[in-house]
Every structure is written in structure tokens, then in C-alpha cells.
Amino acid sequence: MATDFEFRKQVLDMHMSGVIKYCYQCNRCTDYCPVAEVTDNAYNPRQNILNALLGFKDAIFSAEKIAIWGCTVCDTCDEVCPQNIELTEIFKLLKNHSVASGDAPDFYYLQAKTIFENAKAVPSQPAIERRREQLGLPAVAAPDINELTTLLKNMGIDKKLKGE
Amino acid sequence: MAEFKMFEGCMIGNRIPFIEASCRKVFDKLGIATSQAPFSCCPDPTGFANFDNDGWLAVGARNLALAESEGKDIISLCNGCSNTLKLVNHTLKHDSFKKDKINAELAKIGKEYKGTIDVKHFVSVLKGELEKIKSSTVKPLSGLKVACHPGCHYMRPSEVMETDDPMHPIDLKEIVTACGATVVDYGEEVLCCGSSVSNAYEDHGMAILKKKMDAVKKAGADCLVVNCPACFQQFDGKQRDLSKKFEEEFKIPILYISELIALGMGIPADELGTKFHRTRVSDILEKIG
Numbered sequence: 277m278a279t280d281f282e283f284r285k286q287v288l289d290m291h292m293s294g295v296i297k298y299c300y301q302c303n304r305c306t307d308y309c310p311v312a313e314v315t316d317n318a319y320n321p322r323q324n325i326l327n328a329l330l331g332f333k334d335a336i337f338s339a340e341k342i343a344i345w346g347c348t349v350c351d352t353c354d355e356v357c358p359q360n361i362e363l364t365e366i367f368k369l370l371k372n373h374s375v376a377s378g379d380a381p382d383f384y385y386l387q388a389k390t391i392f393e394n395a396k397a398v399p400s401q402p403a404i405e406r407r408r409e410q411l412g413l414p415a416v417a418a419p420d421i422n423e424l425t426t427l428l429k430n431m432g433i434d435k436k437l438k439g440e
Numbered sequence: 441m442a443e444f445k446m447f448e449g450c451m452i453g454n455r456i457p458f459i460e461a462s463c464r465k466v467f468d469k470l471g472i473a474t475s476q477a478p479f480s481c482c483p484d485p486t487g488f489a490n491f492d493n494d495g496w497l498a499v500g501a502r503n504l505a506l507a508e509s510e511g512k513d514i515i516s517l518c519n520g521c522s523n524t525l526k527l528v529n530h531t532l533k534h535d536s537f538k539k540d541k542i543n544a545e546l547a548k549i550g551k552e553y554k555g556t557i558d559v560k561h562f563v564s565v566l567k568g569e570l571e572k573i574k575s576s577t578v579k580p581l582s583g584l585k586v587a588c589h590p591g592c593h594y595m596r597p598s599e600v601m602e603t604d605d606p607m608h609p610i611d612l613k614e615i616v617t618a619c620g621a622t623v624v625d626y627g628e629e630v631l632c633c634g635s636s637v638s639n640a641y642e643d644h645g646m647a648i649l650k651k652k653m654d655a656v657k658k659a660g661a662d663c664l665v666v667n668c669p670a671c672f673q674q675f676d677g678k679q680r681d682l683s684k685k686f687e688e689e690f691k692i693p694i695l696y697i698s699e700l701i702a703l704g705m706g707i708p709a710d711e712l713g714t715k716f717h718r719t720r721v722s723d724i725l726e727k728i729g
Contacts, residue, residue, distance in 0.1 A: 310634070310648050310651075311637055311644055314647035314651075315644055319644075341640075342640075342641065345640050346640075346644065347636075347637070348486075348632050348634065348635075348637035348644075348645075348648070349636045350636070351592055352630070354597045355596055355598060368493055369493075375490070375491050380491070383487070383639040383640055384487060384490060384491050385491075387484065387487045387488060391488055395480040395481060396481045397484050398454045400454045404457060407457055407713075407716075411461040411713050412711075413460055413461055413464070416448070416453045416476075417476040417477055417479070418478055419479060419481075420480075423549050424499065426548070427498055427546070430545055430548055431495055431545055436492060
């Protein structure tokens with residue numbers, strides 16, 4: 277298995293203090309992970325940290341998608357890690373890479389497209405607007421969709437969307 | 441108390457607005473003043489952050505800038521929104537390289553992030569008003585057995601959220617107790633609701649949900665109280681599917697903490713829109729009387 281040094285640098289840069297280097301594979305993250313438990317470790321945070329630290333990019337991204345995307349972002353691993361490693365930050369980097377390669381589960385592209393086009397992950401709809409009125413609620417203050425789309429376009433986010 | 445900018449979030453504002461109704465009524469009774477702003481999606485810390493971190497930081501920073509321009513703190517009704525806004529605020533306050541990068545993008549749309557306001561989850565604010573909640577409770581909820589689910593992002597990651605003990609949270613329990621109800625421990629208080637993993641792997645989310653609901657049922661709770669719309673949707677909306685999948689009845693009413701407080705304050709269930717819950721809450725309403 278080969279180390280991708282550029283990828284390894286990105287992983288190490290996620291923690292200014294370099295705490296990820298102190299991972300001694302105690303497995304506490306996986307022991308506490310609710311997804312590891314119900315998937316018989318098909319999702320395994322400890323393995324992801326090991327591969328990321330060693331720069332084993334191919335091992336991470338050629339595995340089944342669940343190896344990265346099984347994370348439910350509960351941040352439990354961050355809290356139980358005896359070395360204070362912010363695992364979720366490393367996993368976010370892995371997921372960002374997966375998205376950029378076009379390999380993420382559909383949900384993530386769909387949600388990003390909805391936000392790009394509506395400035396909200398759950399856009400407003402007439403039936404709910406009526407319900408808000410019935411409940412005596414003010415209308416939701418409408419976001420500036422144009423401004424948000426411009427911001428995301430300037431950052432090249434539109435190029436990562438699917439079906440564009 | 442100074443006025444907050446209300447950040448109701450997409451899910452509450454545009455899908456389950458009855459939760460906003462109970463929050464607003466409780467805020468009014470407690471003297472918590474709010475006003476609106478044209479916020480966009482926070483955006484989702486379990487979705488869009490994983491799509492593109494810098495895009496997530498920029499959109500979050502733009503929302504913070506909107507509140508900063510009025511010099512007001514944000515009050516969030518949602519774990520996800522408060523998680524994103526606090527994480528973005530924290531990251532940009534501690535990483536000047538990122539802050540400069542994001543501000544360069546914001547400058548192109550005429551905005552600037554300064555880092556001058558705070559973000560509060562409404563449960564943290566309510567926790568500071570326990571005496572007022574006690575004195576405004578006119579309907580005794582005594583005898584009502586309540587299981588609490590504060591949800592992951594209310595208190596984790598703890599260095600950033602700075603709210604509650606990340607693995608043994610008490611804030612929600614204290615509020616429930618202030619309402620006169622009885623907290624029931626069920627041993628899985630800090631277990632995730634399974635919402636986020638469900639976005640790609642429905643079965644795994646259901647397996648986690650099952651573990652949670654089994655524990656709540658076994659503890660004999662009359663209801664499960666939450667303070668996050670994603671958790672609410674998972675527990676309230678998916679309970680029927682869970683029953684079908686595992687051929688087992690749960691029938692556990694789910695209440696937003698604001699609904700429980702409002703019921704204790706004597707606000708009629710009709711005004712709270714409890715009929716819009718997917719899992720019936722009529723047993724609870726009868727019990728409260």
C-alpha cells in the first residue's frame with residue numbers, strides 16, 4: 277500500500293496542533309460508534325484514522341462507500357478519544373474528497389443543489405406557508421437567493437453539483 | 441434580556457412550523473424578545489459541511505454577518521443550526537487564514553464576518569430561566585414520566601458548543617423537572633437518533649432508532665422530549681415505519697421541550713398545533729388534563 281504524501285499533508289493540516297499523530301489505535305472511537313455497532317464494523321472510525329494518518333488514499337477511497345459515509349456525525353468519537361483527536365474533522369476532509377470525485381451518496385448532491393437553488397435545505401412551500409398563518413406565525417423572512425448563489429458560484433461549488 | 445435574532449432554521453420554518461409556534465409562545469411568557477432576519481440555510485452540519493467545508497463556512501459566516509450588522513446574538517431552535525453557527529464562529533475566530541479566505545469571498549457580495557456576536561441554543565437560554573419556568577407553570581405535569589433526548593449537537597463537540605456535559609447531559613432534564621414532570625432515565629440518553637446516517641443508509645438509521653426506542657419503551661416513559669427538529673422527525677415521523685419493520689408497537693409520543701413547557705403554562709394544545717404530530721400525543725394531553 278502506497279502513501280500519498282500530498283493527501284497525508286492535508287490530513288495533518290486539519291489539526292494545527294498535530295494531535296492526530298498521537299493516535300495509538302486504542303479503538304475507543306469504534307467501541308463507542310453507534311454505526312460501527314449496527315454494521316458489524318463495516319463503518320470503522322479507527323480504521324479511517326489509521327489510513328488517513330498513513331496517507332493511504334487508495335485504501336480509503338477504493339473501499340465501499342459506507343467506509344466513509346457510514347458516519348452519522350454524532351461527534352461521540354471526538355468526546356471519547358483519549359488523545360483529544362477531532363476525528364469528525366478528519367472524516368469531513370475524507371467526505372469532501374469523495375464529493376469532489378463524484379463518489380458521494382446521492383443525498384449530499386441533492387441537498388447541496390437545493391441549497392444552491394433555494395438558499396434553504398428545506399425550501400418554503402405554499403401549504404406550510406398557510407399552516408404558519410393558521411398558527412399565527414409571521415412569514416419566514418425570505419433569504420436573498422441571488423446573493424447566496426453568487427457566493428457559492430464564486431467558490432466553484434456549482435461545479436461539484438451533479439446534473440449541472 | 442437583550443433581543444435575539446431568531447434562527448428558526450429550514451426544517452422548523454418550512455416543514456414543522458408548529459414547533460416554532462410553541463417556542464414563540466414560551467419565549468413571550470418568559471420575556472425573551474426576538475426579531476427576524478433573512479437568514480439562509482445555516483447550512484446543515486451533517487450534510488453541506490461534508491459536501492464542501494469552505495462553502496459551508498462561507499454560508500454560515502454570511503448568516504453570522506447578518507446578525508452582526510444589527511449587533512444582536514442569535515437564538516437557534518435547532519441543534520443543527522446552532523452546531524453550524526457555533527462551529528463556523530469558533531473556526532473563524534481561531535483560524536485567521538480561513539477567516540481571511542472566507543472574508544475575501546464575502547467581500548464580493550458586500551458582506552464581512554467580524555466575529556462580534558454569540559450563538560445560543562434556545563435550551564441554553566431556557567436553562568437560565570428555570571425559576572421563571574417554574575413560576576409560569578400553572579398546570580401540574582406531576583406524574584408525567586419523561587425520557588430526555590438532547591441530541592448530539594446540543595452539546596458535542598463540547599469544546600465548541602460549551603453547553604452541557606457531552607456524555608452525561610443535564611440541561612434538558614433540569615427544564616423538564618422545572619415543569620414539574622418526572623425525568624425517567626433509560627440508559628441511552630446520548631445515543632444518536634440515527635437521522636444523519638439514514639440519509640444514505642436508511643436501514644442503519646432504523647437499527648439505531650430501534651435501540652433508542654426499545655430503551656425508552658422499557659423505561660416506561662410516557663413521552664420522549666427533544667430539542668432538535670432532525671431528531672423530532674426521526675422519532676415522530678419514522679416511528680410507524682419502525683413498528684412495521686420490526687412488527688412491534690411503540691406509540692411513544694414525541695414532544696419538543698417548548699411544547700412540554702407550553703402545556704405546563706396552560707397554553708391550549710390547539711394553539712400549539714399538536715395535531716400535526718405524526719405519532720399521536722392525545723394520551724399525554726389526557727393525562728395532563
